Amino acid sequence: MVLRTFNLKLVGLMIGSIILIICIGLSIILGYTNTSIETSMAAFRAFDGSNEHLIIQNVRLPRALIGAVVGSSLGIAGAMMQALTKNPLASPDIIGVNAGASFFIVVAVMIFSITSLQAFTWIAFLGATITVVVVYFLGSLGREGLTPIKLTLAGAAIAALFSSLTQGLLVLDESSLDQVLYWLAGSVQGRKLDILYSVLPYIVVATVGAFLLANKINILTIGEDVAKGLGQRTGMVKIGAGIVIVFLAGGAVAIAGPISFVGIIVPHIVRWLVGQDYRWIFPYCGVLGGILLLIADISARYVIMPEEIPVGIMTACIGTPFFIYIARKGVRSS
Known part of the structure; x- marks a missing residue:
């Protein structure tokens, strides 16, 4: 743990918030069309309808x-999942959020010929929600009820099932592949604020819920028997955590498609900075998740300029070495 005192953690969070704001500014300025800070400011203070101003605003x-918002949501959801499953490699992928949302999108395109991004948002959100409900149900079967290992296994099984069905459907209808391929790669390009506004209330409620559950999660991570001995209703805490994951991960996938590794990388960096207290982990994950995704998105604009690659591919390139490092570290420690 690098930041050991309350004051250091508070200062670190403030610095992180400033860096996040700077990254938002850089994302507005940088890209194929040359713009400057002055041009960006003028686009909001004295809009003149020029190409540069239109690009900046729209x-x-x-x-x-x-x-x-998507990076922040994935960071907090990943931390919540790792706490709930006691699995350091857990992320929204592990309970099938990405796979479920992708499957529902492909079904909507193939069967109902839906191509609207606005429609994709709600279909993906519905798919993510149904997937988490099914995983929680399967993980709760048996005498012991919902346990981390059963939740992890149920999520992995459902994710594999939906991924296989998605691939099979796309093989049967290659025309659908062209319509959903960019969404399946994960991207924040071409999204409008209307899409964000439609999901933002759920994400805000879930973020507040994560902060309210932080202390209960701290107790739960010590051990379920200890938590029950202290009077905690562990079943209700797990259900609350599941709802938070649905809204955060489902909302992020609905907006930007399945973006991997953010939910794995960020919680590990945050725990290295502030330790195991989830009252600090969740706010830090929100800030650092946004920073990571914005940096990845800015980088994605320059790799094959003038073309761009989806940010989901960039986060995979960044996250794969980190994932291998965590996995090898876990093997050595075991």
Whole structure:
């Protein structure tokens, strides 16, 4: 733990928030179309209808805000999942949020010929919600009720099932592949603020819920028997945590598609900074998750310029070495 005292943690959170704001500004300024700080400020203070001002207002500002919100949501959801499953490699992927949302999107395109991004948002949110409910139900079967290992196994099984069904459907209808491929890769490009506004209330409620559950999660991570001995209703805490994960991870996937590794990387960095107290972990994950996704998105604009790669591919490139490091560290410690 690097930041050991309350004051250091508070200062660190303030610095992180400032860096997040700077990253939002850089996301608005940087890209294929050359703009400057002055041009960006003028786009909001004295809009003149020029190409640069239109790009800043209609493309880059929504992209920056969506990137910050999605990254923050994935960071907090990943930390909540790792606490709930006691699995250091847990992320929204592990309970099938990405796979469930992707499957529902592909079904909507193939069967109902839906191609609207606005429609994709609600379909993906519905798919993510149904997936988590099914995983929780399967993980609760048996005499012991909901346990971390059963939740993890149920999530992995459902994720594999939906992924296989999605691939099978796409093989049967290649025309659908062209329509959903960019969404399946995960991207914040081309999203409008309307999409963000439609999901934002759920994300805000879930974020507040995560902060309210933080102290109960601290007790639960010590051990379920200890938590019950202290009078905690562990079943209700797990259900509350599941609702938080649905809203955060489902909302993020609904907006930007399945973006991997943010929910794995960020909680580990945060625990290295502030330790195991989830009252600090959740706020830090929100800030650092937004920073990571914005940096990945800015980098994705320059890799093959003038073309761009989806941010989901960039986060995978960043996260894969980190994932391998964590996995090898876990093997050595075991």
